[in-house]
Amino acid sequence: MTGAASSTRSGWLLSLPALVLLALGAAGPLLIVVVYSFLEPGEYSGVVWNFTTEPWFRVFLERDIFDGTVSLADAHLTIFWRSVKLSLLTTLITFAVGFPTAWFIATRPPSSRAIWLFLITIPFWTNLLIRTFAISEIIRNQGLLNTALLKFGLIETPIQILYTDTAVLIGMVYVYLPLMVLPLFAAIDRFDFKLVEAGYDLYASRWKVLRRIVLPIVRPGIVAGSILVFVPSLGAYVTPRILGGGKNMMVGNFIELQFGQGRNWPLGAALSMLLLLIVLAALLAYVRVTSSERPQ
Amino acid sequence: MSPSAIEIVDAAKVYGYGASAARALGGVSLGIRTGEFFTLLGPSGCGKTTLLRLIAGFEMPTEGTIHIGGKDMTAVPPNKRPVNTVFQSYALFPHLTARENIAFGLQMLGRPRDEVASEVEKMIALVKLEEMADRRPGQLSGGQQQRVALARALAPAPQVLLLDEPLSALDLKLRKEMQLELKRLQTETGITFVFVTHDQEEALTMSDRIGVMSGGRLLQVGAPREIYNRPVDRFVADFIGETNFIPAEARGDLVRVAGVDLSLPGAGNGPVTLAARPEQVRIGSNGPLPATLTRTVYFGTDTHCHMTLSDGTEIVARLQSPPSGDIGLRDGQGVRIDFAPGALQILEGA
Numbered sequence: 001m002t003g004a005a006s007s008t009r010s011g012w013l014l015s016l017p018a019l020v021l022l023a024l025g026a027a028g029p030l031l032i033v034v035v036y037s038f039l040e041p042g043e044y045s046g047v048v049w050n051f052t053t054e055p056w057f058r059v060f061l062e063r064d065i066f067d068g069t070v071s072l073a074d075a076h077l078t079i080f081w082r083s084v085k086l087s088l089l090t091t092l093i094t095f096a097v098g099f100p101t102a103w104f105i106a107t108r109p110p111s112s113r114a115i116w117l118f119l120i121t122i123p124f125w126t127n128l129l130i131r132t133f134a135i136s137e138i139i140r141n142q143g144l145l146n147t148a149l150l151k152f153g154l155i156e157t158p159i160q161i162l163y164t165d166t167a168v169l170i171g172m173v174y175v176y177l178p179l180m181v182l183p184l185f186a187a188i189d190r191f192d193f194k195l196v197e198a199g200y201d202l203y204a205s206r207w208k209v210l211r212r213i214v215l216p217i218v219r220p221g222i223v224a225g226s227i228l229v230f231v232p233s234l235g236a237y238v239t240p241r242i243l244g245g246g247k248n249m250m251v252g253n254f255i256e257l258q259f260g261q262g263r264n265w266p267l268g269a270a271l272s273m274l275l276l277l278i279v280l281a282a283l284l285a286y287v288r289v290t291s292s293e294r295p296q
Numbered sequence: 297m298s299p300s301a302i303e304i305v306d307a308a309k310v311y312g313y314g315a316s317a318a319r320a321l322g323g324v325s326l327g328i329r330t331g332e333f334f335t336l337l338g339p340s341g342c343g344k345t346t347l348l349r350l351i352a353g354f355e356m357p358t359e360g361t362i363h364i365g366g367k368d369m370t371a372v373p374p375n376k377r378p379v380n381t382v383f384q385s386y387a388l389f390p391h392l393t394a395r396e397n398i399a400f401g402l403q404m405l406g407r408p409r410d411e412v413a414s415e416v417e418k419m420i421a422l423v424k425l426e427e428m429a430d431r432r433p434g435q436l437s438g439g440q441q442q443r444v445a446l447a448r449a450l451a452p453a454p455q456v457l458l459l460d461e462p463l464s465a466l467d468l469k470l471r472k473e474m475q476l477e478l479k480r481l482q483t484e485t486g487i488t489f490v491f492v493t494h495d496q497e498e499a500l501t502m503s504d505r506i507g508v509m510s511g512g513r514l515l516q517v518g519a520p521r522e523i524y525n526r527p528v529d530r531f532v533a534d535f536i537g538e539t540n541f542i543p544a545e546a547r548g549d550l551v552r553v554a555g556v557d558l559s560l561p562g563a564g565n566g567p568v569t570l571a572a573r574p575e576q577v578r579i580g581s582n583g584p585l586p587a588t589l590t591r592t593v594y595f596g597t598d599t600h601c602h603m604t605l606s607d608g609t610e611i612v613a614r615l616q617s618p619p620s621g622d623i624g625l626r627d628g629q630g631v632r633i634d635f636a637p638g639a640l641q642i643l644e645g646a
């Protein structure tokens with residue numbers, strides 16, 4: 001009894017540095033952002049310490065400068081919608097590509113499995129910025145892809161990929177694919193392949209085995225991978241900045257704009273909070289899905 | 297109704313290729329009759345699971361053919377075979393309740409909803425799982441999981457049920473219970489059972505017929521009594537119960553054992569190995585074969601007497617223990633051995 005109690009106490013002590021770090025690194029800045037989102041913008045930057053809900057108002061609505069009429073802030077909503085759409089697409093595509101990949105790795109003999117996993121993590125070794133520029137080199141009008149397509153006579157004029165949503169999508173899928181593959185691999189690795197045989201034995205087709213047996217059982221891995229891809233996609237900054245150009249902004253870029261040229265820190269803070277709330281909603285959905293129907 | 301539920305002709309299975317190729321099954325031919333309880337018996341690694349997987353369709357034979365219900369099924373995938381399996385590890389779907397597990401096969405066959413529901417209830421009653429039907433496998437004991445696995449495999453009413461050492465994970469008491477239960481289910485459903493075990497007692501008590509396997513080959517097929525009393529060779533005799541092996545010289549209708557002629561009609565000529573079950577060896581004062589008692593071991597109901605013949609051959613006799621528990625023989629004492637009529641068997645190829 002005393003042993004258990006004292007080990008709990010020392011457990012707390014051991015986690016103290018992490019708790020302090022979390023408090024200073026996460027809770028502190030978060031609090032600042034919340035506070036800023038209820039203040040007035042300073043003239044050149046920073047904030048003026050007057051309480052107002054104007055930033056939150058401006059996230060969703062805009063007031064005409066001349067006649068004061070209020071309408072939906074279309075520009076903001078468009079950017080949020082594009083971010084959500086691109087992030088969902090990224091999640092879907094990384095799943096479609098990542099699931100077969102993870103399945104392939106999990107069904108290799110243990111000796112070669114480590115090599116495949118290692119290959120999956122190689123992109124992490126290079127700076128994100130450099131990798132993203134490399135992609136832009138490939139897809140730009142005089143880039144590798146277009147040059148090759150032109151040479152083989154498959155196209156007459158270069159396809160404009162760079163500075164489109166497609167470019168952003170390609171970049172994000174590439175960057176976040178490992179985050180999908182790794183949790184999927186972990187889930188499939190634990191999966192008992194005897195269950196597939198049991199499914200076939202009970203007259204299930206390939207598709208039915210996948211849908212009725214494999215997918216429900218590896219679902220925690222699917223959900224984890226989707227969250228790991230969706231959340232950072234939503235806040236992506238570097239990829240849309242380089243591959244999307246100035247026009248195809250995502251939330252991350254728009255927020256940065258408010259703290260930079262826009263000189264509207266409170267609006268930037270409010271936008272950040274909204275982003276955080278969307279992520280939080282996604283996480284809550286994750287917790288519900290994984291805890292309500294856990295196998296066993 | 298075809299007389300043969302399964303007809304296997306010259307089935308061979310080689311795993312892997314080239315240098316790493318391993319022959320798990322070497323040319324097995326076997327007919328299993330409709331409605332019988334057939335047991336594949338053999339030591340671990342002899343190819344029982346491989347043979348079962350060929351019947352289920354999880355593996356394709358490297359050579360040979362497999363007919364099920366009169367149709368050639370050698371290349372038919374498992375989901376198109378009228379055969380269901382009870383896996384050794386049960387392989388229950390962990391995300392489904394017992395009831396959903398049992399319904400799975402019928403649903404995949406596209407049976408109407410109400411038919412599935414009523415069949416499933418029948419199965420739940422058959423394996424006595426009424427109380428547990430809405431639990432997941434993780435909330436069931438080993439014996440209960442076993443019943444779910446059985447009900448799941450029986451629900452689609454397959455022509456043949458394959459069972460791969462289904463009782464090996466259970467403790468002795470539950471195991472005995474499930475042996476009776478399995479026998480009852482087989483009789484009630486009339487489905488052909490192909491049962492795999494490495495436990496000879498289990499095989500003897502449950503089966504209509506037994507196929508004894510070793511090293512990827514089928515050594516003998518027969519009814520339990522036949523296998524036990526007329527083993528074809530030393531391996532079968534030794535694997536099914538304990539046996540005395542006695543070197544002898546056959547001459548016409550006689551066999552000479554340690555210098556003593558015993559009558560054995562049709563013994564032939566030349567050196568042979570005789571087999572005799574310990575319970576068919578008798579010890580008395582007027583038996584033909586002299587021996588020395590070296591050791592007695594008390595087993596409760598039985599007492600085992602270890603004896604040595606004049607040529608050094610060891611023979612064990614199993615006697616029923618008397619009420620006093622003392623058979624009245626002392627170590628080192630001279631005794632005379634007799635065999636029950638028909639107890640001496642000549643082994644082929646020994």
Ligand SMILES: Nc1ncnc2c1ncn2[C@@H]1O[C@H](COP(=O)(O)OP(=O)(O)O)[C@@H](O)[C@H]1O
Binds near residue numbers: 339
């Ligand atoms: N998938 C496989 N790959 C290679 N060898 C195998 C495979 N399955 C079984 N074997 C080998 O085939 C032989 C027979 O195995 P198995 O049929 O499982 O025997 P049993 O069920 O009687 O214990 C064994 O030597 C085993 O090592």
Ligand SMILES: [Mg+2]
Binds near residue numbers: 341344345346460
């Ligand atoms: Mg086996």
